[in-house]
Amino acid sequence: MGNILEFRHIDAGYGRIQILNDLSFSVEEGQVFGVIGPNGSGKSTMFNALLGTIRPTSGAIYFDNIDITRTPPHVRCRMGLGRTFQIPKPFENMSVYENVLVAAVHGTGQSEKKAGHAAIDVLKLTGLYEKREMLSGELPLLDRKRLEVARAIGTSPKLLLLDEVAAGLTDAEVKDMMRLVKDLKNTGYSIIWIEHIIQTMLGSTDQLMCMAEGQCVITGDPEEVINSKIVQTLYLGVDDSE
Numbered sequence: 001m002g003n004i005l006e007f008r009h010i011d012a013g014y015g016r017i018q019i020l021n022d023l024s025f026s027v028e029e030g031q032v033f034g035v036i037g038p039n040g041s042g043k044s045t046m047f048n049a050l051l052g053t054i055r056p057t058s059g060a061i062y063f064d065n066i067d068i069t070r071t072p073p074h075v076r077c078r079m080g081l082g083r084t085f086q087i088p089k090p091f092e093n094m095s096v097y098e099n100v101l102v103a104a105v106h107g108t109g110q111s112e113k114k115a116g117h118a119a120i121d122v123l124k125l126t127g128l129y130e131k132r133e134m135l136s137g138e139l140p141l142l143d144r145k146r147l148e149v150a151r152a153i154g155t156s157p158k159l160l161l162l163d164e165v166a167a168g169l170t171d172a173e174v175k176d177m178m179r180l181v182k183d184l185k186n187t188g189y190s191i192i193w194i195e196h197i198i199q200t201m202l203g204s205t206d207q208l209m210c211m212a213e214g215q216c217v218i219t220g221d222p223e224e225v226i227n228s229k230i231v232q233t234l235y236l237g238v239d240d241s242e
């Protein structure tokens with residue numbers, strides 16, 4: 001399969017502060033692409049550049065072989081980019097079902113009836129179907145994270161961006177989340193997954209990239225990346241100089 005995404009030499013940041021420095025990488029269609037890196041290395045900023053909330057000062061981003069570098073964020077969403085937020089942001093006073101429905105209507109522009117069918121499928125896939133009538137504000141953390149994923153896939157993305165969906169979960173819950181990501185992959189989604197928990201990345205990703213100072217320092221087989229000297233030094237703080 002071809003690439004669903006290519007970052008080509010992206011420089012980007014906030015105002016005059018440059019965070020991404022000549023960032024290049026590509027994601028193959030149908031894969032789970034993990035992203036790790038120390039705090040402040042630019043992982044969320046990469047998502048911001050991809051979603052169009054910040055604009056690169058140079059380089060190009062290709063999504064599904066289309067140059068989207070100057071495409072407005074709402075158009076990118078309709079083109080098939082869906083994201084979760086680090087801190088779940090559901091509409092607390094709406095039911096689980098309504099939260100996914102809103103995402104499906106606004107993200108795809110389809111009728112409420114069609115979006116309603118899609119929302120039910122999404123709730124079944126994410127394990128929330130039995131809880132569809134609950135107010136989202138009443139959900140425990142794992143289910144709030146599931147809902148965050150459900151709202152993102154409610155927009156029918158071709159590429160799903162997961163931002164630390166395992167953060168704050170217990171070990172058993174992390175395993176549930178890993179299973180969900182596998183199910184999503186098997187359903188056909190391409191996924192970029194930013195996460196701090198390295199074990200999660202080992203078991204669930206096809207390719208892994210480590211970022212530092214706004215650049216890709218290594219990318220490849222997850223086990224090789226995690227065991228590489230550069231990652232041991234940079235990310236885990238292990239000094240390999242001895």
Ligand SMILES: Nc1ncnc2c1ncn2[C@@H]1O[C@H](COP(=O)(O)OP(=O)(O)OP(=O)(O)O)[C@@H](O)[C@H]1O
Nearest residue numbers: 014017019037038039040041042043044045046196
């Ligand atoms: N809105 C902003 N304005 C200015 N600087 C920002 C803004 N958002 C992030 N930064 C800075 O950009 C740098 C990269 O931050 P970013 O959140 O992309 O890193 P990260 O790798 O996602 O970190 P973490 O793992 O802690 O989430 C940091 O130095 C951060 O302080």
